[in-house]
Amino acid sequence: MNIDVLLEKTGLKKTYPRKIILGLFEDRDQFLSADDIAKVFQEAGHPVPLSTIYRILDQFVEKHLVSEVHIETAQVKLYERAHAHHAHHLICTECEKIIHVESCPVHDYESDLEDTHGFKVTHHTLNFYGLCEACQKAHA
Amino acid sequence: MNIDVLLEKTGLKKTYPRKIILGLFEDRDQFLSADDIAKVFQEAGHPVPLSTIYRILDQFVEKHLVSEVHIETAQVKLYERAHAHHAHHLICTECEKIIHVESCPVHDYESDLEDTHGFKVTHHTLNFYGLCEACQKAHA
DNA sequence: TCGTAAATGCAAGTGATTATCATTTAGAAA
DNA sequence: TTTCTAAATGATAATCACTTGCATTTACGA
Structure with missing residues (x-):
């Protein structure tokens, strides 16, 4: 499903950080930490602060767009695309x-x-x- | 098995904090955080700093006296007696x-x-x- | 185009855990 | 028993991931 449509469904405003982050989870089915995401923004030449990233991840979890994965060996929070x-x-x-x-x-x-x-x-x-x-x- | 004997086996010196902590795990089969243990010392009127408690827990894990339990709802590290x-x-x-x-x-x-x-x-x-x-x- | 609630960005704050280092002590050796 | 030394402790500061507060900016409906 399209990123914009997914965001519209949740009622969250379509902002730059949210579109990029949701895209990372939707396009490739990868496990990401807040820091991983910050690096992506950094490398894209448009840094986004960690506070914003953490806030967006919390909202995405609440809206069931992504979910937190609990990996014992990881010492940071990891997130993945929500699976049905x-x-x-x-x-x-x-x-x-x-x-x-x-x-x-x-x-x-x-x-x-x-x-x-x-x-x-x-x-x-x-x-x-x-x-x-x-x-x-x-x-x- | 006796606390002193257990400690001797590991080669760790028999100190006050180590004997009390190991006793907590051996006597009752409970799940404890570093902070829980600090409270026990506090209440016993002989406070032991958290730095010492964390160090001892790490050593006990390494010596297989206790093991870390991963509970996703807990936001602190929890330890339990090592089970065979x-x-x-x-x-x-x-x-x-x-x-x-x-x-x-x-x-x-x-x-x-x-x-x-x-x-x-x-x-x-x-x-x-x-x-x-x-x-x-x-x-x- | 405007108005407003929502979102962002920055900076400071938390809370658990770890590291540093001077002082003390367990336990082996003399 | 006394001495010696590596190991352990205690106090303090540092880290690291994450959160919060707040002023500024922005998406988007009216």
């Missing part, structure tokens, strides 16, 4: 590439937990760490 | 209680990932968020 489907991540500990996987192996297990522990699960996080195909070959 | 077995957590979003579960539903799935995505998994993290039994009753 529940998904998990494969994180390469070598090159830090993150792969999206849209299947979930623990759905049945959640009802087990209710029986065994009386715990009512609302959601979960599941990340796999290891080596991606390319890094395995590089190591071999 | 692979485990997962049930985190109550209401009272923030954390329950340990020593079964794992995704072991088979990891070999699937290698087939489908060429990704070699070395480890994973899995946390469930929801309501514990007590909080469910309180809500009902």
Whole structure:
């Protein structure tokens, strides 16, 4: 979907920083930190302060345009384009590439937990760490 | 196992702060932040600076006496006693209680990932968020 | 074109964690 | 037991990611 249309839907004004940031997430399906985004603006010759970037990211999360990803090994907040489907991540500990996987192996297990522990699960996080195909070959 | 013996095994000197901190993890099986620990010292009338507490936690993690837990709803680092077995957590979003579960539903799935995505998994993290039994009753 | 709420940009502020360094201390050696 | 020394502590300052306050600017509906 078009960037402008997406922004219109949310009621947020179409400003330069917002269009560029949303474009980064929509065009390529990448994981970005506020700092990564600041670098893009910097390199484009039109710097945008981090305060603005953080504010926009918060708004995009609230409007479900992007979502925060929780990666244990990352010490900064990372964001990705919001996905319609529940998904998990494969994180390469070598090159830090993150792969999206849209299947979930623990759905049945959640009802087990209710029986065994009386715990009512609302959601979960599941990340796999290891080596991606390319890094395995590089190591071999 | 005895606190003193545990410390001797690691080669770390048996100091007051280290004995108290290790005791907190060993006696009760609780999740603690650096700040939680500082409060304990404070209340015991023998304050210990946060810098010391952080250093000791790092050392304990390195020596595998405790391990860091990654809870996405927590904005501070949390630590728990190191467990011999692979485990997962049930985190109550209401009272923030954390329950340990020593079964794992995704072991088979990891070999699937290698087939489908060429990704070699070395480890994973899995946390469930929801309501514990007590909080469910309180809500009902 | 105007008016106004919303958005930006800058600067200062937070809060958790880390680093520096002088002083103290555990524990081995004499 | 005393001495010695590397290790540990305590106090302070520094960092780093992120947030907030506020004056200025701007998108966009009237």
